[in-house]
Amino acid sequence: MKTPIQDFLLKHAGKSPVSFHMPGHKGSAIYKRFGYSEFLDNFMDCDVTEIAGADNLFQTEGIIKEAQERYAALYGAKKSYLLINGTSGGIIAAILASVPAGRKIIMARNCHKSVFNALTLSGAQPLYAYPDMLEEYGISGAVSPAQIERLLSSNPDAEAVILPSPNYYGVCSDVEKIAGIVHKYGKILIIDEAHGAHLTFFNKYCSELPKSAGNSGADIVIASVHKTLASFTQSAILNLHSDRVDSLLLEDKLQTIESTSPSYVLMASLDINASIIEEHGRTLFTEWKENLDYFYENAEKIAGLRVIDKIAGMDFTKLNFSLGLAGGCLEKILIEKYGIFIELYTGDLVMCMTGIGTTKWHISKLLGALAETAADSKAGGQAGKTERDHEMPKLPAQPELFEIPKHKKLTPLLSAEGLICASSIIPYPPGIPLVCPGEKLDAETIEYILALRNLGEKVIGVTEQGGVFTGGV
Numbered sequence: 001m002k003t004p005i006q007d008f009l010l011k012h013a014g015k016s017p018v019s020f021h022m023p024g025h026k027g028s029a030i031y032k033r034f035g036y037s038e039f040l041d042n043f044m045d046c047d048v049t050e051i052a053g054a055d056n057l058f059q060t061e062g063i064i065k066e067a068q069e070r071y072a073a074l075y076g077a078k079k080s081y082l083l084i085n086g087t088s089g090g091i092i093a094a095i096l097a098s099v100p101a102g103r104k105i106i107m108a109r110n111c112h113k114s115v116f117n118a119l120t121l122s123g124a125q126p127l128y129a130y131p132d133m134l135e136e137y138g139i140s141g142a143v144s145p146a147q148i149e150r151l152l153s154s155n156p157d158a159e160a161v162i163l164p165s166p167n168y169y170g171v172c173s174d175v176e177k178i179a180g181i182v183h184k185y186g187k188i189l190i191i192d193e194a195h196g197a198h199l200t201f202f203n204k205y206c207s208e209l210p211k212s213a214g215n216s217g218a219d220i221v222i223a224s225v226h227k228t229l230a231s232f233t234q235s236a237i238l239n240l241h242s243d244r245v246d247s248l249l250l251e252d253k254l255q256t257i258e259s260t261s262p263s264y265v266l267m268a269s270l271d272i273n274a275s276i277i278e279e280h281g282r283t284l285f286t287e288w289k290e291n292l293d294y295f296y297e298n299a300e301k302i303a304g305l306r307v308i309d310k311i312a313g314m315d316f317t318k319l320n321f322s323l324g325l326a327g328g329c330l331e332k333i334l335i336e337k338y339g340i341f342i343e344l345y346t347g348d349l350v351m352c353m354t355g356i357g358t359t360k361w362h363i364s365k366l367l368g369a370l371a372e373t374a375a376d377s378k379a380g381g382q383a384g385k386t387e388r389d390h391e392m393p394k395l396p397a398q399p400e401l402f403e404i405p406k407h408k409k410l411t412p413l414l415s416a417e418g419l420i421c422a423s424s425i426i427p428y429p430p431g432i433p434l435v436c437p438g439e440k441l442d443a444e445t446i447e448y449i450l451a452l453r454n455l456g457e458k459v460i461g462v463t464e465q466g467g468v469f470t471g472g473v
Contacts, residue, residue, distance in 0.1 A: 018365045020319070021343040024198070024228035024355025026362065031230070034276050039268065048264050057082065057262045058255045067271045074274060075200050075214050075221075077239035079247055081254060082270050083222075084262040087194040088114035090222035090238040091162075092121065093253035098160040098188045098220070098245055099124045106151045108163035109433055110140045112192055113424055115162060116437050120404050126438070127151055127158060131167070134308075137320070137349055139169050142313055145177040152185045160188040165213060166196045168344070169308075169351060170318035172210040179217030188244050190220045194236070196315060197223035198285075198356065201277060205285040210313055219244045228317065228355045230276050232269040276356075284356055288317070292354065295319060295363045302367070304374045308349075318343075319352040319366075323374055330373065338369040347457075404438040405471030413449060413466045416441045423469040425461035427452050435461075441468070 019026045031040055039046065048054060055062035064082065071080035083090045095118035099105045102123045107115055109128040119126055129151060132141035143163045152158060161182050165173040175191060182189040191213035193199070199212035213221045219242040225231045238254070240247060276284070299307045299321065308320040323330055327345025334340040343353040352366065408422035418440060425435040427449070434449070435441060452459050453466070462468055 015339055018338070018340040018362055020352035020354065020358075020362070020366065021341050022224075022227040022353055022355070023231075023233050024226065024353075024357060025230045025232075026355055026357030026359075029359075030276070030357040031272065034280060036272050039272065043265050043268075046265055046268060049261065054264065057084070057258070057267070058251075058260075064267065067267065067274065070274045070278070071237050071270075072239070074277060075212075075223075075237075075239045077214060077221075077241050078243070079240040081238040081240075081251070082262075082267055083236040083238055083254075083258070084234065084266045085258055086226075086234050087192065087222045087224040087236045088112070088117070089254070089257045090236060091115055091190070091192055092118040093250060093257045094190045094220045094222060094238065094245075095119075095124065095160070095162065096122050096253040096256070097250040098190060100159065104155055104158040106148065106155065106158050106161040108143045109436065110167060111162060111164060112194065115192070116404070116424060120406060120437070124159075126404075126436070127155055128436070129161075129163065131171075131173075134171070137308060137322075138347055139171075139320075139349065140167055141171050142173040143178070145174055145181055148178050149181045152181065152187065156185070158187060160190055162190040162192065164192040164194065166193075166199075166210070166315040166318075168195060169320055169346075170195070170315035172196070172313045172315055174313070175213045175216035175218055176211060183217070183244075188220070189218045191218040191222070193221050194224040195227055195318075197225045197237075198228040198288075198317065199315065201281055201285050202289070202317075205282055206289040208289075208310065209315055209317070214239055214241055217241075220250075225270060225273055228353070230269070230273040230356050232266050234263075235266040235270050237270070287360075288354070288356060288358065291358060291360050291363050292316060294360060295367065298367050299370070302371050302374050304378060305370055317354045319354065321350055321352075321370070322348045323350075323370065323377060324348060325373075325377060333373055334369055337373075338365065340366060340369055402438050402440065407472060408469040409472040410463065410467040411470045411472075413446055413462060413468050416468050416470055417443050417446055419470040419472075421468065422471050423461050425449065425459065425468060427457065427459045441470070 028040055050056050055064040057064055068080045091114045104125045104127055106127045109130050129143050129147050131143050134141045165175050179189050193213045199209055202209040203212055203215055221239045224236045226233045226235050299305055306322045310316045327348055327350050330350055331342055331345055343351050402420050405420055405422040421435045421439050421441055422437055424433045426433045449459055
């Protein structure tokens with residue numbers, strides 16, 4: 001019998017790949033190193049339901065409550081909640097608990113699509129804060145405190161503010177200043193820290209990385225533990241740091257969003273992650289920092305390699321670099337020649353995610369591959385990239401917004417002018433939504449999207465056949 005998913009996974013694992021993508025554990029080695037081989041050997045027999053003694057995720061009184069209390073202690077939170085459907089579920093629940101139906105929420109324009117899903121479910125009205133651009137690299141930067149102040153001042157009826165920090169590339173906003181502003185207006189600050197579950201521990205053991213959102217005054221912080229730490233994919237936590245949000249209402253919304261059959265295997269991996277950090281955190285985060293230093297010090301020696309260095313506000317556990325080759329081309333070389341798998345590329349910028357399981361061996365393999373590729377590219381004259389012939393349409397400071405469609409249909413892009421967008425359309429680069437749900441598609445934007453696709457660039461939200469989702473049944 002054919003088992004295509006299993007076949008792919010076993011074939012991939014058999015190649016001993018070098019992982020620079022999520023999840024952060026980077027494979028079984030970290031569990032074996034710290035004595036959790038028994039769980040790996042028996043995890044299928046650990047796949048149970050709410051049997052006697054197993055507690056209940058939605059009424060914690062035993063072992064799950066104990067695990068959640070350990071996370072609250074680790075992150076300095078009032079309460080922590082285990083999540084088994086990723087940060088996405090936590091974000092949706094946080095918004096549903098913080099923003100009454102039909103009320104306003106201030107959100108970064110580059111928020112994760114789960115925020116837009118929450119708006120669809122709640123009927124909340126978005127007010128967009130635009131991230132700054134890192135023009136040199138063509139990627140999204142931080143959301144400025146001044147912009148949040150302006151939006152709150154002109155929209156006193158907004159209930160909450162939500163933004164990602166760090167963003168996908170590792171750029172962190174000044175959450176501490178933003179929190180002060182949000183609380184001055186008596187509002188709630190929600191931080192999507194999906195890519196920053198590790199920051200709290202770097203703050204504790206290595207001071208160079210930006211402060212975590214939990215250490216900066218945010219009310220709710222949702223973190224994808226699986227992305228950079230040692231739990232399994234789809235496991236995350238929600239940390240409640242203040243009394244501005246009703247914890248009982250939040251718990252009710254979590255029950256609404258999450259599966260009634262939570263995976264004990266995922267929860268066990270969160271439990272193991274907590275134990276590893278409690279017992280070996282200083283060793284692991286010190287090693288991680290040393291490995292990062294090794295990368296940045298040696299990357300400087302590779303001719304033609306341009307790296308986003310340890311700039312202010314940057315979570316430099318994300319390795320962002322360019323060799324002047326198209327990102328897709330460099331990704332193909334790294335996979336086919338060196339067995340190195342990256343997280344993403346944006347134009348000619350490649351991002352490699354390190355994690356708690358990243359070792360010096362991983363870093364050395366990457367540096368060696370980049371040095372050889374740089375030399376080969378120079379010798380073969382492959383450097384350089386294709387420039388866009390079309391400029392991105394100027395985004396309005398506050399676009400005209402219509403109701404976010406609750407129903408959607410697939411519409412050919414060429415027939416979508418004047419229709420209301422039902423799913424974000426995001427060109428990479430720069431990674432900022434060009435059109436968000438509830439906005440109208442115009443001729444200039446459609447022309448720009450078509451130009452990008454003709455260049456072979458990635459535009460999320462447009463199907464392979466050139467369709468987009470618009471409002472309708």
